[in-house]
Each structure stands twice: as C-alpha cells, then as structure tokens.
Amino acid sequence: MKSRKLKALMPTGRHAVIGVPFLWLFLFFMLPFFIVLKISFAEADVAIPPYTEIYSFVEQKLQVILNLGNYVMLSEDELYISAYLGSLKMAFISTVLCLVIGFPMAYGIARANKDTQTVLLLLIMMPTWTAILIRVYAWMGILSNNGLLNAFLLHIGVISEPLQILNTNLAVYIGVVYSYLPFMVLPLFANLVKHDLSLLEAGSDLGSTNFNNFWKITVPLAKNGIIAGCMLVFIPVVGEFVIPELLGGPETLMIGKVLWQEFFNNRDWPVASALAVVMLAILIVPIILFNRSQAKELEGKA
C-alpha cells in the first residue's frame, strides 16, 4: 500500500535516481573487468601502453588475435600455481582463525548491556578505519629479530636466541588475523544481537546443555552473519598484497604479491591481467555467496 503510493509519485526522477549510481558503477566497476579480460589476451609489448592490440582492421579484414599464451603460461608455471594455492590456503586458515576468535567476541558484545555495547562496538570499529598499512607496520617492529617480542622472550628466558618470526608465513598469519578480525566480528555481532534469547531458555528448560543450545540454536540462526563475516575475510585476503609484502618472506607466495610484481616490476600488463582474471574466476562463487547474504540483509529481514 505505502510502496504503491510512493511508486506512483516516483517516475519523474526515478530514472535519474537509479541511473546515476548505476552508470557510475557500471563504468568504473563493471566495464573495467571486461577490459582486463581483453588485455589478458594481448601480448606484452615495448610501447605505450605496453601491450599489443588484439584486433586490427586492415584492407576490409577484421582480424582478432587472441593470445592464449598468458593462460598457458599460468597453468604451466610452478610459481603461479603455488601462488594461487598459497593464497587460498592462507585465506582459508585465516578465515577459520578469525571465526574461532571472532565468534566469542561478537557473542560477548551482543550479550553485554547497552552502554557497554556501544563502547565495545566503537573499539572494534575504530581499527577498520585505520590504515591496514600502519597496523601491519606496527607488527614489523614487534616481530623483528631484535623486536619487542623477541626481547621479551629472551628477557624471561624462554628462548636463548631470537626467533625468526618476521618474514615468515607465521608473521603473515598474525598480520592477516589481526587486520581482518574486526570484519568478522561486526557482521557476526549484527546478527547475534537480533537473536531471541527465549529460544535458548526454552532449550535449557527442556534439558538441553549449553553446548547443545549453542550448536543447535545459536549457530543455525547465525548462518547469514557467519557467511558474511567469512566472505568479508576470505575474499580480500586471497588478493592481499600489503601484508605478505611487509611481513612475509621468500617462502610467502601469494597471488596479490605476484600480480603486483608482474605489473610494477616486470611491466607485463597482459600477464597481470590474466592473473586477475583467474583470481576473479576463483573468487566468483564466494562473491556471489556474499552478495546473496548481503541482499538478504538489505531487504531487511533478520
């Protein structure tokens, strides 16, 4: 009823209201992917811009040359395959760690009283606005061989010589979990806070244990929040560049870093594009999952 009334009045500006954001996002978000796809079929060239045109129109003949060499190279080169696998493994383990640490945190906030809750939320939210660069940099000083952590461990006598933590995969895990934890906690909280506690009471009254309550009631109800949180961590981590670059070492192979090197160091735009296309192909299912859970949230049902 109310939406009909609104809609009847809408059509005048309606197209503009939909059109402006739609056009912007289409032009600057969606269209670029097709260009990446196109250039992934080109060849690197010493020119400006540094790639060959994939089609030419000479003497009434339209020639389209699709160079599959980049993709063949990706599938044959050990380096790229292990970089993809490394990224996926890193993202998966970090997501599980964030979930294990973040779920109890979100639960604690959701059950806190109103005033404490706003303060706690502020504390969780603050870091998400702060440069990932700076938070990762803070860990460089802590984890390095003569850093604070090693100094502390040496001081209390747990170890007799400094541990090599910085520039290892362990440091990358610490950095990733550290940086992405708030992105797990926030959607989980938004979901957990809406739960009807009487369900848990009913469960307890009927003789269910706390653990059983949690597993059979809280977790299924929190499904959308868990999906959103996991995707908010998993997808960006697969393409993460800053953390492996600053905290990782030679053993840290991640695709975001490889793409960056291909682009900035080797100036091979077509290979970088092919890397991006394959990365996107891997991530398309998680992204759709995320969009679905977001759409459900956006439509306003709990």
Place this chain on the structure above:
Amino acid sequence: MKRFSFSNVMLVLGLLFIYMPMVILVIYSFNASKLVTVWGGWSVKWYVGLLDNTQLMNSVGRSLEIAFYTAISAVILGTLAAFVLTRITRFKGRTLFGGLVTAPLVMPEVITGLSLLLLFVAMAQMIGWPQERGILTIWIAHTTFCASYVAVVVSARLRELDMSIEEAAMDLGAKPWKVFMLITIPMIAPSLAAGGMMSFALSLDDLVLASFVSGPGSTTLPMEVFSAVRLGVKPEINAVASLILLVVSIFTFLVWFFSRKAEKRRLKAIQQAMDETTGAANLAGPDSRRDPSQQHAPA
C-alpha cells in the same frame, strides 16, 4: 553461564590483541633513540623533523584533498544507491544493481586497481580522456569503493526509518524530491555524516588503488609511507603512523559521538511530538514543515 564468561575473556583478549601493537607503536614514536628497538628516553624530535620533510608534507596535502572530495562524492553516490536499494523495490536489473553496490566491499584491491587503470588507459586512447593520471583518477577510484560503504551504512538507516512521515508529506502534496530533501535527508543526516567521515578515512588510508591509478608527481601519503616502510622500521615513520592513528581515532570517535547524540535528540523529539499531538490535534499545520523540531508532528 560458563560460555558467557568464556566469551567475555575472549573479548578482552581480542581487544588487547587489536590495540597492543598500536599502543606500542605510539609509545615508540616518542623514543629519543635512533635505534627503533632501544629505548632512549622520551622525545618529540621525530615529530618536529616531519615538518621539514617537504615531500612528505606535499603528499599529506594531496591525500587530504582527495579524501575531502571523495567524502562528498561518495556520500552523494552512496545515498542514491541506498535509496534505490531500499525504496525502489522492483525494476529491471535490480539484482545486478545490488551486486554492483556490494561487490566493491570484498573485491581484492589489486583487481579493482588494475582494472581501473586499464580502463583509464583505454579511455585515454579512445576519447583522449583522462590525459594524465593523478588526483582526478585517484578520486574516481576512491569514490567507487567508498560509495559502497556509504550505501551499506545509509541503507541500514533508511530501512528502519518510519515511512509514514514521508507518506504524510506526500499526502499533503509535497513533491518527491522535496520530501527527500526536507524530510528524508534530515532524518538520515547522522548516517550521512558517518558515511562521509568513513569515506574520508578510507580514502586517506588507501595504498593499493592509489598506486595503480596515480601518475607521476601524484604520490599520496600511504604511497610515501609504504616506500619508506619497505626498507624497514624507522623512527620518522613511527611518528607519521602515530599521527595518522590519532587523526583517524579522533574522527571515529566524533562520528560515534555525534550520531549517538543525534539519535538521542531524535528519539526525544519524537516523544515530544507524540505528547503534543495527543494534546493539540491541529499541530500539523502548514508551517510545521519549516520548523525542523516539528518535523515528526504529522506522525
């Protein structure tokens, strides 16, 4: 009961984990010693030294400029998108639209950055624009991903808004855009402010997108910091990083503080209006729209 305390312990540990490194960073930025790991007493010399670093100062100015423009444009674009998502329930391509709005939230930055750069290069070849990459192209990149954050924040607010107020205004003959400007916008103002400040902070922080789409001579602050950080921990960088932390924290706190205050005022105004309408039924006169404190009267 046992799980309750377990989650609280995790919460405290988690917050410690999140804040300890930043606190340590700030403390060490006041370290007098040139060796970053040895404590040599308190000093502010690294902060003073920053002022003489013109290259760094230039990049700070540039980053602030971009962040300012981004905040404005992202709020406009994001609010429009949020309005479409919450109020226009059915139109062709709605699913695609929803996807386009939420996907930038999770899209790895290296992909977005690379694709935008290739777009700009292709456009420069085809239509001769943009001639050179710099502040303008960084602004476009930042607006695109910040608008998504604004859309999420604003649509959450729009959804819980009482639509009857907007309907009442339309019943009284107000045009849709007038309803939007005079009623919807004031009611969602706190979330607009929050979205704007969020965009400002996000734009100020971004390294990856800016690295891809910037051109020669348009280095932003994060790019400057990154190239220094790559070479290791340095006391000057500790000082810069602490300053950024300080600015962002103040920002976040202000957003939180003002949106809370506005929320309280709003609830109070609604309560007041309810009380008054029960007393004087004729309050929703033609002048009530001009007086913001009476906006809720028609409800």
